[in-house]
Amino acid sequence: MKHSGFDSVSSSQILRLTRKLELTPAQEQDFLDATQAGDRSRSALVITPKAPEGYIPPLPADESPRDWGHPAVIALPEGEPETKPGALPDYERGYYYPLDLSSVWETAPLEQLPFRPERCLDMCAAPGGKSILAQTRIAPREHVSNEVHPKRLGILRHNLLRCGFTGLYTQRLRPDQWAELAPACFDLILADAPCSGQSLLAKGIPNPGCFNPSVTGGNAKRQRGILLAAVRCLAPGGCLLYTTCTYAPEENERNILYLLKRCPELHTVAVPELEPFRSSLTQEACYRLMPFHGAGAGGFTCLLRREGERAQLPPLPEELLAWPIHAMTL
Numbered sequence: 001m002k003h004s005g006f007d008s009v010s011s012s013q014i015l016r017l018t019r020k021l022e023l024t025p026a027q028e029q030d031f032l033d034a035t036q037a038g039d040r041s042r043s044a045l046v047i048t049p050k051a052p053e054g055y056i057p058p059l060p061a062d063e064s065p066r067d068w069g070h071p072a073v074i075a076l077p078e079g080e081p082e083t084k085p086g087a088l089p090d091y092e093r094g095y096y097y098p099l100d101l102s103s104v105w106e107t108a109p110l111e112q113l114p115f116r117p118e119r120c121l122d123m124c125a126a127p128g129g130k131s132i133l134a135q136t137r138i139a140p141r142e143h144v145s146n147e148v149h150p151k152r153l154g155i156l157r158h159n160l161l162r163c164g165f166t167g168l169y170t171q172r173l174r175p176d177q178w179a180e181l182a183p184a185c186f187d188l189i190l191a192d193a194p195c196s197g198q199s200l201l202a203k204g205i206p207n208p209g210c211f212n213p214s215v216t217g218g219n220a221k222r223q224r225g226i227l228l229a230a231v232r233c234l235a236p237g238g239c240l241l242y243t244t245c246t247y248a249p250e251e252n253e254r255n256i257l258y259l260l261k262r263c264p265e266l267h268t269v270a271v272p273e274l275e276p277f278r279s280s281l282t283q284e285a286c287y288r289l290m291p292f293h294g295a296g297a298g299g300f301t302c303l304l305r306r307e308g309e310r311a312q313l314p315p316l317p318e319e320l321l322a323w324p325i326h327a328m329t330l
């Protein structure tokens with residue numbers, strides 16, 4: 001059994017959460033088992049533009065989820081892979097980008113977009129999984145991957161370059177700076193917000209305090225700030241994808257309800273492929289992945305659309321496109 005960090009958090013806090021999630025007794029037991037055993041990560045590989053045509057990775061592949069997967073994403077069998085994808089030469093060659101299958105699930109709503117985005121902002125982008133999945137799923141014409149943390153920005157740039165995503169730009173601004181400098185400039189925004197990361201436990205990664213109400217409350221507040229800034233950057237008719245890798249309703253459904261109240265020009269978008277994952281905690285189109293679904297450690301996703309006619313986007317100030325990813329630079 002892997003070490004899960006379960007001992008370091010109060011089991012009464014976990015029980016309080018499971019009650020809020022309206023789980024059946026069997027699901028509740030499975031949830032407790034998953035957080036204790038830490039054995040529910042499920043890896044996936046995104047095949048990148050660097051891979052040769054028809055490339056098949058040298059790892060045992062499982063069938064990709066038909067409803068919400070993507071042909072360029074390969075799911076690996078449940079459990080920790082014997083050979084770590086990051087340890088193989090093809091990883092260094094950039095032929096694939098490994099991530100948890102939950103991330104693939106979280107980006108499924110992008111397939112619902114009724115348009116190919118002209119300009120995408122990934123507000124919390126490092127290490128790069130969601131940007132890579134957005135490129136793979138819908139290939140926005142212009143794409144800025146933003147990361148506030150300097151060290152993580154370096155990792156993000158390295159990953160994008162290694163995998164051959166050379167048409168993207170990177171930046172290092174705070175969400176409030178984006179709102180100030182680029183109002184209504186994007187027709188797609190990804191807000192994969194920093195969160196309490198409760199699903200790390202199901203992957204066997206210790207995360208002490210992640211069920212503590214002051215931790216989830218603090219994260220919820222920061223996420224609301226990020227979401228409000230994101231809305232200011234969103235053009236009429238544009239879409240905002242909000243995702244987290246945590247189970248706490250205050251960081252998920254309740255933030256969506258807060259946002260809808262503050263921004264009546266937004267509505268949630270239903271994703272038929274994710275109907276089996278529809279959250280019972282709200283009438284809004286919110287989706288939550290739990291460890292018992294067998295598709296990774298878990299997560300939350302919600303696609304929002306801003307009302308209004310799509311029109312030509314305002315030009316982006318040039319200094320915001322100062323750090324492109326191209327083959328010769330890091």
Ligand SMILES: C[S@@+](CC[C@H](N)C(=O)[O-])C[C@H]1O[C@@H](n2cnc3c(N)ncnc32)[C@H](O)[C@@H]1O
Nearest residue numbers: 124125126127128129130148149152192193194
């Ligand atoms: C969940 S991670 C993003 C993972 C990434 N989207 C991916 O799929 O690989 C959240 C990111 O938000 C960044 N972050 C932390 N605080 C932030 C803030 N106040 N505003 C914006 N981003 C923040 C973190 O440095 C971290 O890289």
